[in-house]
Amino acid sequence: MPGRRMLIGGALAAAAIRPAASQAWPDRPIRIIAPYAPGGQSDTVVRLLAPKMAEHLGQGIVIENRTGAGGSIGAGAVAQSPADGHTLLFESFAFLVVPFIVKGLTFDYETAFAPVGQAVALPYVLVVRHDFPAQDVAGFRAYAKAHPGVSYGTPGIGTVGHLAGALLERRAGIRLEHIPYRGGAESARDLAGGVIDAAIGTANTFGPLIQDGKVRGLALTSGERRGSLRSLPTIAESGFPGYDLTSWNGLFAPAGTPAPVMARLEAALLAATGDPATQERLTMAGNDVVTEGSAAFAARIQRERAVVKQIVAQTGLRAE
Known part of the structure; x- marks a missing residue:
């Protein structure tokens, strides 16, 4: 399915009152790649978050759907993008699974991305x-x-x-x-x-x-x-005690993105997940809203990567 784009206007007036040093980034619309089809979970959540994030950053946000190969096509596009904070990845739990089951990836999920924060579970x-x-x-x-x-x-x-x-x-x-x-x-x-x-x-x-x-x-x-x-x-x-798999959606930047940019992205995501109106819309769509930052998200990824590795080994899961 061809990529679908959406431009969300930023609050330029808010940007005008920020110190000049903070206005160096973002200096153009930010592109967030959702590696799944329009209308699905990841696409729905990121489009609910984008308006408040754009308002907080004072810049527009473009949502682009890059589908295929369990999300690895879209993820690969972000991995190969400049680490300047203008191209981001909005991913799901598949972020942890794909590296273990898809062969021939041209990038390493574990080292190619820096977690910005979790949005929902x-x-x-x-x-x-x-x-x-x-x-x-x-x-x-x-x-x-x-x-x-x-x-x-x-x-x-x-x-x-x-x-x-x-x-x-x-x-x-x-x-x-x-x-x-x-x-x-x-x-x-x-x-x-x-x-x-x-x-x-x-x-x-x-x-x-x-x-x-x-x-x-x-x-x-x-x-x-x-x-x-x-x-x-x-x-x-x-009848299957201990069975527990809970998905999530979160935001990632290419590894090497400057720390000040990462901090502003994290703050923008937290502003969106902390907004009562946005929370209500996310909850109505079946999500549990998460208001944790990058450190907690990184720790979750590290824990769950080990769990996924074990399940893949036990089940023989593979890409068809």
């Missing part, structure tokens, strides 16, 4: 088409055992959906067929149309379809009930 949800012969996880497992190769769509290779499906296969002793899409919106369309049997995606993507009865929600992937779909049970409480 959210569980994924296991959903099935409206006429699927299962009402809960136990029924899904029984059907999948009797009919190997039940298809499930995800927002792409390396996403929490992909990881969650592989982990469920291993824990439940079933065989599923993974169908990676360029984003959650595309998998939702095909599930609602009966093209695939199931999907694992975000509450933002599937919540409205569940409410309209076009698909059926079975369980959350998080360790506890949370978010806008907290009425659903978790996979953990549905």
Whole structure:
């Protein structure tokens, strides 16, 4: 799908009252690459954050969708960009998974980026088409055992959906067929149309379809009930204790971006996630808003990278 762009005007009047030294950056619109399809989780969240970030920075923000290869095409574009703070990456949990399962990457996820901050956290949800012969996880497992190769769509290779499906296969002793899409919106369309049997995606993507009865929600992937779909049970409480995969979205800059620029980016993101109106919109879209800065986000990435490495090794997860 061709990249979609959006320009959000900055508060130029606010910029005019800042000291001259702070006006050296940004001196032109900032480009944030969302490496997934328009209408999906990452795209939705960054477009909700961008207006307040632009206002705080006094400069416009351009959102560009660069899809494909589990997000690595968009990530690669940012990795190869100048480390001047004018090109950024808005990523998901797939940031941690892709390096372990996609071969031939031309950059190193671990060293190519500097974390600016986390924006939201959210569980994924296991959903099935409206006429699927299962009402809960136990029924899904029984059907999948009797009919190997039940298809499930995800927002792409390396996403929490992909990881969650592989982990469920291993824990439940079933065989599923993974169908990676360029984003959650595309998998939702095909599930609602009966093209695939199931999907694992975000509450933002599937919540409205569940409410309209076009698909059926079975369980959350998080360790506890949370978010806008907290009425659903978790996979953990549905017979698989300890099962816990929670996604997130966060902002990254190319490694080597100057510290003063990183500090201003962090402050802009915190201004957006701390804004009550923005928080309300993010919550309504199924997100748990996070107001932690770069240090906490970097620590999370370090912890979860080790967990992902272990799960990939245990499940044999790979890019199809």
